[in-house]
Amino acid sequence: MYSSGQKAKITPPTVIAILALVLYMLVSGQVLAASIVGLIIGILGGIVFHMPLLILWIAVPTLVVVAVFHGVLAAIDTTIRVLTVSLTASGLISMLGLYNLRLFLEGLGVPPKASILPVLIARQADIFSMIVRESLDSLRGRGIKGVRLLFRLPIPVLVNAFESSAVLAEAILAKVPERRMSTLFWRPTGWDVLIFSLTLLSLYLL
């Protein structure tokens, strides 16, 4: 999903504008409209179908923690907001392509060592979701099920994610060139228009 040199479906200004709009909708109380936009972008960006585990990992802890302290209704509201922001952001970035995000950041003057960060984080997310899946299967393959499985899962995930992240970060940073890459020019695509229309439509309709 994050291959380098990937063709961008949308352009960086769209990413920023949509993100700002969605945040505005959330702040101004249009949660339903914002969450629908988030869901659509999550689907278009392939997040909903390719990383359902990631969504669970964001939603379940939020739901539980807030429910314990502030009650169920507040928990649902908070979870929807958190999911909306993460689906919108990850969906937009996946449509832009990490490589292009990096070019964009460098174009804004962010130094190369820092602009590699989103790539790094996304790679960690890939590795993380693989580790979660494999640990889950490994524990089930030992006959560990149900609630016990949920309690046991964090241990191998944390131990192994920490190790792989360190190795990966070192490997990627070692390859970052000191020199800036070429600047990026943008022309709006059909996708930009589509996403914009959808967002504005839900803003006015709901």
Next chain:
Amino acid sequence: MFRWVFRNVSLVGRIRDVNLTISSRVTAVLGPNGSGKTTLLKLAAGLLKPSSGEVLRPESVGASLQNPYLGFSSHTVIEDLTLSAGSRDEALRILREAGLEHLAGRSPFTLSMGEARIISVLAAISWNPEGLVIDEPTSGLDQRYRRWLARLIDSLRIPVLIAGHDIDFAASVAQEAIIMKRGTVLLHSNVDKILSSEVLDRVGLEPGPIMKKALKLGLSPSRVARCVFLGSEG
């Protein structure tokens, strides 16, 4: 008597139209990287569901997957085995039987690859499943641990599926083998037939030097492999 049956099994993007009736005690799934071995094993263990077709399997199947460290969930080996063995006594008995009591107090995450692999297999059988799958059992193992693992698998009484590209190891423990390529099954036969088949070469798999010599001399490769790995005439 069958142990696993695959009927027109497909899993989108991973394997397609797999038909198999697996009835030998130990069966090796061989094939190059990305050929669908792991997918086949996870389906056989009930860890994945096919998108179409049907998998018949033993009710409970233990699994030791590619990275043994991802299945450890306690701070000591003995605590970890207790998780799936049910009691500490049973866990200790399993360790003793494998001659590994000295690892009881170690953290499973600091074990060497060979030790981790053996503990992972012990954990996968410690809950008494009716079948077992082991993915890439010999990757990262030296000859001593490969022999150890071969003896362990040979001593089990339940049906076992192993996946990998270690032909010599497969020949020593398995009676039958399956060759996969690009998500499909190319050949399913007894180990000796598979080892002398040209299909092996076609998928880029190669027996080790001893096995090659055995084949050249017209000896039964599985007997030679058993001799090398298990120290028996087979």
